[in-house]
Amino acid sequence: MPSKCFDYTIEQIKAMGKDKTKANFSKLLNLFFVPVFPVEIKREIVSSIGRYDYNDEIYDFISLEAFNNNNPMELIYQMFRTCLYKARDDKRFEDLRKRIKNYYDNEVINKADDFYNFKEKQTVNKISKPMLLVGDAEKVLNILPDNSVQLIFTSPPYYNAREYADYSSYHGYLSKMKSILLVLHRVLEDGRFIVINVSPVITKRIGREFESIRYPIHYDFHKILTEAGFYFIDEIQWIKPEPSVPDRIGGYRQTRKPLSYKPNCITESIMVYRKNADFLLDKNMKNKEYDRHEDEEIDTSNCWYIAPARDKNHPAVFPDELARRVLKYYSFEGDTILDPFAGSGTTGRVARAMNRVPIMCEINKEYADLINKAMPEYYNQYYNQEEAKSKCEEINTDII
Numbered sequence: 001m002p003s004k005c006f007d008y009t010i011e012q013i014k015a016m017g018k019d020k021t022k023a024n025f026s027k028l029l030n031l032f033f034v035p036v037f038p039v040e041i042k043r044e045i046v047s048s049i050g051r052y053d054y055n056d057e058i059y060d061f062i063s064l065e066a067f068n069n070n071n072p073m074e075l076i077y078q079m080f081r082t083c084l085y086k087a088r089d090d091k092r093f094e095d096l097r098k099r100i101k102n103y104y105d106n107e108v109i110n111k112a113d114d115f116y117n118f119k120e121k122q123t124v125n126k127i128s129k130p131m132l133l134v135g136d137a138e139k140v141l142n143i144l145p146d147n148s149v150q151l152i153f154t155s156p157p158y159y160n161a162r163e164y165a166d167y168s169s170y171h172g173y174l175s176k177m178k179s180i181l182l183v184l185h186r187v188l189e190d191g192r193f194i195v196i197n198v199s200p201v202i203t204k205r206i207g208r209e210f211e212s213i214r215y216p217i218h219y220d221f222h223k224i225l226t227e228a229g230f231y232f233i234d235e236i237q238w239i240k241p242e243p244s245v246p247d248r249i250g251g252y253r254q255t256r257k258p259l260s261y262k263p264n265c266i267t268e269s270i271m272v273y274r275k276n277a278d279f280l281l282d283k284n285m286k287n288k289e290y291d292r293h294e295d296e297e298i299d300t301s302n303c304w305y306i307a308p309a310r311d312k313n314h315p316a317v318f319p320d321e322l323a324r325r326v327l328k329y330y331s332f333e334g335d336t337i338l339d340p341f342a343g344s345g346t347t348g349r350v351a352r353a354m355n356r357v358p359i360m361c362e363i364n365k366e367y368a369d370l371i372n373k374a375m376p377e378y379y380n381q382y383y384n385q386e387e388a389k390s391k392c393e394e395i396n397t398d399i400i
């Protein structure tokens with residue numbers, strides 16, 4: 001896109017906005033009405049006009065031009081920004097801000113307005129010691145303060161896919177998951193990420209004459225995640241070597257009969273969502289120290305090729321390497337990492353190796369005991385069911 005037009009470049013317009021003479025101001029106002037200027041030059045003109053203190057003229061200018069339907073929305077947004085900024089000291093711009101917002105009432109304007117209204121409400125409660133909680137995540141996580149976790153990474157129980165899954169209906173399963181997501185939303189720091197590993201599951205059929213049901217869990221998780229207050233950022237595909245997954249294509253390979261095609265499923269979804277916040281991600285990254293790890297490989301695409309893992313004690317573990325990448329890209333050293341469905345404790349083990357503070361929660365006491373046994377000195381706050389129960393009672397909460 002050329003930034004030069006009729007002898008004016010964006011840089012020159014910017015310079016006029018900085019060199020605040022009355023002559024420059026009048027020139028900028030006139031330049032705005034030159035019809036042939038491209039929108040990016042005009043946007044810079046509006047932005048530069050807004051930097052002056054001539055509020056009477058600026059107010060008159062925006063009062064007319066913000067409601068001129070011939071102006072592209074990019075210019076209107078810039079005028080709206082000027083109003084947000086000037087409204088701090090000049091009441092007229094507050095009214096103008098409201099009028100523009102009501103007139104356009106679109107997502108961009110509303111988002112900018114939310115951002116402006118955001119008052120520093122950071123009550124980050126940092127947890128500095130590893131913790132292992134035994135019980136139902138919906139209940140035991142109540143002992144954690146608001147905004148106390150910087151990343152949630154987990155793989156929820158798969159509806160009826162494994163022996164531990166025990167829900168009377170898919171709807172009941174989703175409803176339980178949503179209740180837990182609401183708790184996770186409370187404990188996650190504003191603007192931080194929740195990363196969920198899921199894949200479609202199939203329910204067992206009781207005979208060949210019946211059809212088995214396949215559930216696209218990740219689609220339904222999108223709905224409950226957004227209802228709980230998170231929004232979509234990315235979907236990463238975890239891709240496994242084909243020989244490592246159950247064979248579904250055998251039947252078709254033999255018959256080549258259309259409709260009987262069932263490809264081998266070598267991917268799982270890694271759903272990346274952010275907790276709603278009225279501020280940009282920049283704020284979550286501000287003042288964080290980190291090592292650049294110059295020579296470390298970067299995953300440049302959303303396809304991650306990682307072999308699956310097995311564990312003799314747990315039927316559904318994810319590999320350390322998957323946790324390592326998620327923690328590397330979505331958390332800083334020293335951050336508190338929560339896995340509400342800890343299983344064999346993969347997330348906790350990797351978090352420890354990467355100098356993060358893990359909080360693990362697991363409903364199955366045997367699995368929890370195994371996690372604790374593997375690192376007895378580490379989980380210095382191990383709450384078994386009874387202890388967690390009393391902790392919850394302290395804050396008037398029930399536990400299973």
Ligand SMILES: C[S@@+](CC[C@H](N)C(=O)[O-])C[C@H]1O[C@@H](n2cnc3c(N)ncnc32)[C@H](O)[C@@H]1O
Pocket residue numbers: 135136137138154155156157158164314316317318319340341342343344345346347361362363364367
């Ligand atoms: C898919 S596995 C997690 C495996 C884990 N990512 C690993 O690598 O070992 C899900 C775990 O969630 C646990 N779980 C199921 N419902 C739970 C609940 N309501 N609260 C806490 N844990 C639960 C199950 O016992 C199971 O161990």
